[in-house]
Amino acid sequence: MLWALVxxxxxxxxxxxxxxxxxxxxxxxxxxxxxxRGDAIRRAIVAYVQAxxxxxxxxxxxxxxxxPRVSFVRRFLREAYSDPMTQGDWLTERGPGGELxxxxxxxxxxxxKKDGFPDDYASFxxxxxxxxxKFTNFPERSMNRR
Numbered sequence: 001m002l003w004a005l006v007x008x009x010x011x012x013x014x015x016x017x018x019x020x021x022x023x024x025x026x027x028x029x030x031x032x033x034x035x036x037r038g039d040a041i042r043r044a045i046v047a048y049v050q051a052x053x054x055x056x057x058x059x060x061x062x063x064x065x066x067x068p069r070v071s072f073v074r075r076f077l078r079e080a081y082s083d084p085m086t087q088g089d090w091l092t093e094r095g096p097g098g099e100l101x102x103x104x105x106x107x108x109x110x111x112x113k114k115d116g117f118p119d120d121y122a123s124f125x126x127x128x129x130x131x132x133x134k135f136t137n138f139p140e141r142s143m144n145r146r
Contacts, residue, residue, distance in 0.1 A: 028112055031130075033084035034105060035113075035121070038135035041090075041103050042120075044076035045137045051076075055139070057099035064100075085109065085130050093136045102136025 044064045049055055051067065051074070058064050058076075067074040083090045085107035093102040107130040117124050124133050 024112065027109070030084045031111060031113055034130060034133065035117075037081040037084060038103060038105075038133065039118075039120075040077065041081060042135040042137055045100060045102065047076045049137070057095060057101065057139075059098055060100060083107070091131070093134060095139075101138055102134055104132075104134040104136075105130040107131060 041064070045058060048058050048064060048067065052069055056069070061077070061080045064077040065075055065080060067076065081090075082088060083103075083105045085105045088106065090103035091106050092100060093104065095101055109130055110128060111124070111130055111133070113124075115125050121133070121135075127133055
């Protein structure tokens, strides 16, 4: 009887460790996807601004999926990506006229990744939550640059 209780306890401890490792792997995969999707959205905003002489920013994600400034189909994103950390909508960084400057996650979770970021995102190493990872493209003359 004692032998069975010891075995059950050891199996329980083992399963706890497996659960911890699994949840860390899931978080790391979502974190990688956050970086990939956030960067894709930021690059789409840059391409949108550069595609027109006016330098206008998109008003919404829909503008990145179908550019309303032209009569033909021009896409900067293939789909409206969701926030991989929350599986919901992104929070947005907007200009004074409602222009879409960038996106960020609403997740207050602490990142696993602390270094090794691409140059554009080197400042992420100092950020305590995913919500602080902002994928933005502010106008050159803007006072909002971060």
